Amino acid sequence: MSKGIAITGMGIISSIGNNVEENYRSLIEGKTGITRISKIKTIHKDHIMVGEIAFTNQELEQQLGLTPDNDYSRTALLGAIAAKQAINNAGISNINTYKTGLISATSVGGMDKTEIHYHDYFKDKATQKYIAGHHAGDSTQKIAEQLGIEQSLVTTISTACSSAANAIMLGARLIKSGQLDRVIVGGSDCLSKFTINGFKTLMILSDTYNTPFDENRKGLNLGEAAAFLVLESDKVVQAENKPVLAYVKGYGNANDAYHQTASSENGDGATLAMQKALKIADLSSSDIDYINAHGTATGNNDLSEGRAILRVFDKHVPDFSSTKAYTGHTLAAAGAIEAVYSVLALQNNVIYPNLNFKTQMKEFSMTPQLELKEKELHTVLSNSLGFGGNCSTVIFSKKQ
Amino acid sequence: MKPVYINSLGSISCQKTFDNSSFLDEIISYEDHIILAVDPNYKDYISPANSRRMAKGVKMGVVASKIALNEANLETVDAIITGTGMGCLKDSEKFLSAIINNDEQFLTPTSFIQSTHNTVGGQIALGLQCKGYNFTYVHASISFESAVLDAKLMLENNEANTILVGGVDEIEDYTCSLHKLVNHIKKEKVNSTDLLRSKTEGAVFSEGANFFVLSNLKQESSYAQIxxxxxxxxxxxxxxxxxxxxxxxxxxxxxxxxxxxxxxxxxxxxxxxxxxxxxxxxxxxxxxxxxxxxxxxxxxxxxxxxxxxxxxxxxxxxxxxxxxxxxxxxxxxxxxxxxxxxxxxxxxxxxxxx
The missing domain is CATH 3.40.47.10 (Thiolase/Chalcone synthase)
Incomplete structure (x- = not known):
């Protein structure tokens, strides 16, 4: 049994930076990664905006030292880059010294390749190498291989937009119970025609920059990203004399049981998730210094999540902001992206501004943090809410 | 740590396994490279309106879970954990082919909504109004084992007392045609009884759903300890x-x-x-x-x-x-x-x- 769940390394690649430092710089400078789409041919290109990573697949393959005959989807490429950064950051040279697992999250998986080669597969034998990479677990297997993880617990979670938060949660439970000494947790999702058109048909894609928690919000921008964190037990931290970036203090998952895609108006699921996480952390709501909200800027999410926050925090809502205006909604990766941002907030004692907010929502009087704020932070709560009614909360803290 | 028991089960497979009172009394033999699950009477478990919206995978998952719940004599559970290697293939393919064949036009959201990997887990929760922990594992041939591992962790530590755990996957034509291209599906039709003597590459692909109520409390109906x-x-x-x-x-x-x-x-x-x-x-x-x-x-x-x-x-x-x-x-x-x-x-x- 491990009392603490230490975060000892982080890696990230998103539209606002190719590593942790670049992401942090963009966050404090208020620099968004939202642009017009350039890498996917879509008839919606002039009507949507996205958080796209600048590197081409070929550039990512080179960074990983892959040969041209590789069969990596973009999800696998992004995931491998972020996961490798995380273990370097944690100063891990031999991954198999301790019982190490990998829990990744994805919703798109290898869909990017399937949609490109949909008809070619039957005509061009060279494309067939991607067929076995369609399923979600494939990217995780490849990340494990890149990290040198063998004979171990390697699995994938897909609960839509809460997936990576759930990967962190499972990882934390495996450390706590003593099943693993170390686990790399996170998620990866690339942009795809499938998700662009999916969210388009749901009519929740904004045609301009997304505006979380704003009365006139027009919907979300999709983004692509990957992020991973290294979680280690007390035993490893002590034995290796490891610097600890922060701790996973609490976590909770609940189901809204309301609708396949929409959140309940009162945010039942999100309320339960936050309450469970506070209970596990043995904290009261007043102990939370900052909420990194899910805040996708859809009409439904921000209302439901806002109401849930009010139910949990009542009249004492702490500073909160959504970072979706920087990165777009990175779907299954979002929980890991925002975990990295939450840890950076704790390390640097800053709260990031919620970009693009102008008008308070009429349903309640909640205004997110609008300027960069420096403040001593001890605990940060991060929400991730997804299709299938899946609601997750993770609490990060400076101290164990 | 508390022991973990399999208290009940529900199975929909290529055999008539949906009736818990029998046990492979009558075996169905196949001669094919793709075989389909035997349908129970879904109407006994799902309303026609809901049934119309659900692809076979969702139906199999929802019904297998109901059979398991009925046997354990439970109305609901503390958590629902699902494993699915390929997720909701039928709706994914429906949406994907519509995107490609209609050049991203004239699309409707229904199949996209149902295509998410956690649709089965979400639909079971919705049906039971179960607001508890709800995870979906999607890691190839250990998707189901990951779900069991998670449930076991939770029950041993007394974080829950009853958990619905299951594995579900459905057959879909386009995906099968791809797996034939790369010989993951056998080129030739194989008789069930000769499967292990086939001496050829690939497998006979199929589908099914097996759900279990796992609990840290033993019942008279309990099957086994994990x-x-x-x-x-x-x-x-x-x-x-x-x-x-x-x-x-x-x-x-x-x-x-x-x-x-x-x-x-x-x-x-x-x-x-x-x-x-x-x-x-x-x-x-x-x-x-x-x-x-x-x-x-x-x-x-x-x-x-x-x-x-x-x-x-x-x-x-x-x-x-x-x-x-x-x-x-x-x-x-x-x-x-x-x-x-x-x-x-x-x-x-x-x-x-x-």
Whole structure:
């Protein structure tokens, strides 16, 4: 049994930076990664905006030292880059010294390749190498291989937009119970025609920059990203004399049981998730210094999540902001992206501004943090809410 | 740590397994490379309005979970954990082909909404109004084992008392046509009884849903205790024999106490060697069983293996058609299951009579 769940390394690649430092710089400078789409041919290109990573697949393959005959989807490429950064950051040279697992999250998986080669597969034998990479677990297997993880617990979670938060949660439970000494947790999702058109048909894609928690919000921008964190037990931290970036203090998952895609108006699921996480952390709501909200800027999410926050925090809502205006909604990766941002907030004692907010929502009087704020932070709560009614909360803290 | 029991089950497969009062009394034999699950009367469990919206995978998952809940005499559970290797293939393919064939125009959201990997888990929760923990694992041939591992962790630590755990995957034509291209599906039709003698590449693909109520409270209806479950992304440089021996040793067991070995052989000449190494080696004096000639191969087919093991442990009956050899022990107490797919994602599951 491990009392603490230490975060000892982080890696990230998103539209606002190719590593942790670049992401942090963009966050404090208020620099968004939202642009017009350039890498996917879509008839919606002039009507949507996205958080796209600048590197081409070929550039990512080179960074990983892959040969041209590789069969990596973009999800696998992004995931491998972020996961490798995380273990370097944690100063891990031999991954198999301790019982190490990998829990990744994805919703798109290898869909990017399937949609490109949909008809070619039957005509061009060279494309067939991607067929076995369609399923979600494939990217995780490849990340494990890149990290040198063998004979171990390697699995994938897909609960839509809460997936990576759930990967962190499972990882934390495996450390706590003593099943693993170390686990790399996170998620990866690339942009795809499938998700662009999916969210388009749901009519929740904004045609301009997304505006979380704003009365006139027009919907979300999709983004692509990957992020991973290294979680280690007390035993490893002590034995290796490891610097600890922060701790996973609490976590909770609940189901809204309301609708396949929409959140309940009162945010039942999100309320339960936050309450469970506070209970596990043995904290009261007043102990939370900052909420990194899910805040996708859809009409439904921000209302439901806002109401849930009010139910949990009542009249004492702490500073909160959504970072979706920087990165777009990175779907299954979002929980890991925002975990990295939450840890950076704790390390640097800053709260990031919620970009693009102008008008308070009429349903309640909640205004997110609008300027960069420096403040001593001890605990940060991060929400991730997804299709299938899946609601997750993770609490990060400076101290164990 | 609390012990973890399989208290009930519900199975929809290529055999008539949806009726818990029978146990493979009548075996359906196939001669094909793709086989489909036998439909129960879905209307007995799902309203016609809901049923119309649901693809077969969702229906199978929802109904298998209801059969399991009914048997455990439960209205709801504390958590729902689902494993699915490929997710909701029918709706994914429907949406994807519409995007490609209509150049991203004239699309409707229904199939996209239903295409998410956690649709089955979400729909079960919606039906039960279950607001508890709800996870979906999507990791190839250990999707179901990941779900069991998670549930076991939760029950042992008393974070929940009853959890619905299941594996579900559905057959879809386009995906099958791709898997035929790369010989993951056998080129020729194979008779069920000849599966292991086929000497060809690939497997007979299929579908199904097997759900279980796991609990840390034993009931009269309980089938078995889940002693241990372990997954391995790869074997590294270790042989399956050494991996199996290490697994038994960690549980203070040896091959002699295993009364029954349940293997996931699928007749793929390239990968059945893993099973053959165990059956001809350290387990050669153990009663061995296989099952994929009955249920076919799919990412969560190993959940059928757990269904089979549970039935054998409870009834103490071993159907002739699943036997790989004939070394009948006096009774069945300890059962070891081993599965892998294409040389990756190996798993051991250890069950005990309760």
């Amino acid at each position: 002693v241990e479950i372990r997954t391995y992304n790869t074997l590294g440089n270790t042989s399956i024999t050494d991996t199996a021996s290490a697994f038994l040793k960690e549980n203070n067991l040896n091959t002699e106490v295993i009364d029954l070995l349940i293997l996931g052989n699928n007749g793929d000449v390239r990968y059945d060697g893993f099973y053959n190494e165990l059956s001809a080696g350290i387990f050669k004096n153990t009663q061995q069983v296989y099952y994929k000639h009955l249920c076919g191969e799919f990412n969560t087919a190993s959940s059928f293996g757990v269904w089979l093991a549970s039935k054998i442990l409870k009834t103490q009956k071993l159907p002739e058609q699943v036997k790989l050899n004939n070394i009948q022990p006096s009774n069945y107490k300890t059962v070891l299951l081993y599965n892998q797919y294409r040389g990756e994602n190996h798993s051991f599951t250890l069950l005990r009579r309760c």
